[in-house]
Amino acid sequence: xxxxxxxxxxxxxxxxxxxxxxxxxxxxxxxxxxxxxxxxxxxxxxxxxxxxxxxxxxxxxxxxxxxxxxxxxxxxxxxxxxxxxxxxxxxxxxxxxxxxxxxxxxxxxxxxxxxxxxxxxxxxxxxxxxxxxxxxxxxxxxxxxxxxxxxxxxxxxxxxxxxxxxxxxxxxxxxxxxxxxxxxxxxxxx
Numbered sequence: 001x002x003x004x005x006x007x008x009x010x011x012x013x014x015x016x017x018x019x020x021x022x023x024x025x026x027x028x029x030x031x032x033x034x035x036x037x038x039x040x041x042x043x044x045x046x047x048x049x050x051x052x053x054x055x056x057x058x059x060x061x062x063x064x065x066x067x068x069x070x071x072x073x074x075x076x077x078x079x080x081x082x083x084x085x086x087x088x089x090x091x092x093x094x095x096x097x098x099x100x101x102x103x104x105x106x107x108x109x110x111x112x113x114x115x116x117x118x119x120x121x122x123x124x125x126x127x128x129x130x131x132x133x134x135x136x137x138x139x140x141x142x143x144x145x146x147x148x149x150x151x152x153x154x155x156x157x158x159x160x161x162x163x164x165x166x167x168x169x170x171x172x173x174x175x176x177x178x179x180x181x182x183x184x185x186x187x188x189x190x
Contacts, residue, residue: 014055014081015111018140022122025145026079028053033064043067052078065094072098072125080123083116099123100131102138102148 013035014022022028030052032043043054044063048071056064061082068078084103085091095101102122107115122138124131138148 015108017111018081018108019053021140021145022053022079022081025149026051026053026077028079032067033057047071048076048078050076052076053081054078055081058083062090062094065090065098068125069094069098072127072129075127077127078125080121080125082121082123084119084121095123096133098129098132099125100134100136100149102136105137105139106141108140 028051030049031054032046032048032052033054033056034041034043035055044067048067052068052071054064054068065080068080071078080095080099082095100123102124104120104122107118108120109115126132136148138145
């Protein structure tokens with residue numbers, strides 16, 4: 001969650017104008033860390049979906065990055081909205097080696113027009129670690145993500161509606177349908 005005062009706290013939300021740009025491109029189907037969620041809901045303890053958006057509490061970025069890495073290994077994508085802090089363990093050990101990073105040009109202003117005391121980034125953990133280690137700058141106010149990223153085909157993978165597997169080609173998708181882990185997810189003993 002983003003705060004628009006000095007320092008980083010767990011209060012605040014992703015600005016609507018900014019979220020709209022992300023949703024238009026990534027078509028998210030789940031937010032494991034919604035703002036003001038039911039306290040009985042714990043996004044770190046459940047399975048995520050195919051296209052996840054996560055603006056984690058800034059006091060616990062590492063836990064959410066570790067969970068997203070586990071989801072990435074299952075073929076799920078997670079897009080993070082985070083403060084820029086390249087000197088940290090969470091950035092160097094978890095985000096950078098597993099993500100494409102878009103450093104947002106300028107500061108992301110709130111819906112009320114307030115400016116934060118820090119810069120922001122978008123970390124994209126594509127399925128199975130595709131496109132990791134790529135860093136770019138994104139002018140969110142003037143550029144569309146589709147103009148910046150050459151990875152739209154990864155977002156538009158063939159998705160198995162039964163188990164969530166993400167395949168890039170028809171042949172890969174058809175092969176998946178015959179694999180034991182797919183059949184097991186459907187309750188078929190192999």
